[in-house]
Amino acid sequence: MIAPTVPVTVAYNKDPSPIKLNLGVGAYRTEEGKPLVLNVVRRAEQMLVNDQSRVKEYLPIIGLAEFNKLSAKLIFGADSPAIQENRVTTVQCLSGTGSLRVGSEFLARHYHERTIYIPLPTWGNHPKIFSIAGLSVKTYRYYDPASRGLDFRGLLEDLGAAPSGAIVLLHACAHNPTGVDPTLEQWEQIRQLMRSKGLLPFFDSAYQGFASGSLDVDAQAVRIFVADGGECLAAQSYAKNMGLYGERVGALSVVCKTADVASRVESQLKLVIRPMYSNPPIHGASIVATILKDRDLYNEWTVELKAMADRIKNMRQQLFDALQARGTPGDWSHIIKQIGMFTFTGLNTEHVAFMTKEYHIYMTSDGRISMAGLSSQTVPHLAGAIHAAVTGVA
């Protein structure tokens, strides 16, 4: 299980070195190393500020209705039969984390099987969220360190051996921390296996559009599960793809078999949310709804999103090239094969400690680096540190 990312940032903040580099937390930085507020977000905010009719009243328990509808469309597709048949219930939550938490509290109270299978490894917060909510957490094999790719056979064996009805956490795209996703054919096999065993898919979609640059491509895995008419849950975050990290805006959708079940699920979700935080904040959801409902703003968003995804891909290539140029021992092709914000480098805890001490480079101890925190100027520093680590540290 990976170490929490936040302590990495604490250590980074304390380091006085001018060359220090934080590749720990997954937050997008520009080529200049600065946080980015999307232009489309600035425009939407300006429109909201200029609208004198807007007030600061409480939102309903499940949040902004328009935001919920648009969020479901974004992940399931505008023409999704599940949406048209009113089989989806969507509630606004506090970003991806809050959506996962509300979803798992709901399952712990009302679902008949209280075991959730999470990939090994996974985002460090997953096991904590699910166990605190009252689910019992088990793992399924996911990553094969030898191939630095998917352990597909191990995954199928472990899910095949899971008790029927168990919940399975799936990363919708850009698996964190490994950057390794199943192919579409593999997703189809996973779907068939899960449906045949009645396993319940719970998708964590924290990176839609951020992985491939296309919102639709990154939602494909979720959509093949929804297309078969079965149940599933999806937690969405706008932290990365709209750069709304600190606004804490996300959504939980539960796809049900009938409209009647969906409306009863909504009532139960309200009972989960009300004693937790009463109702969600208004600002972030208003920004998202403003962008999603306006064709021009939406198009502008997709262009900016693609530019972020492209910059990350470019950093992968640059880092790979820099290691090749140095003749750094080992096969580094996984850097360009992996997808999304992170590269799972294969560096061990000792390498990481060495790079932090000698090069002031911060990353999680499992060797995960955030490609989004890298720039053309810092690639040589990182490549030099990796080279020194793998040639000098056992």
Ligand code: PLA
């Ligand atoms: N799910 C996954 C797979 C994530 O990687 C993250 C964020 C979230 C959900 C939740 O994000 P949100 O609540 O902000 O929407 N992971 C980050 C940040 C980017 C973190 O750890 O807090 C990471 O560095 O792994």
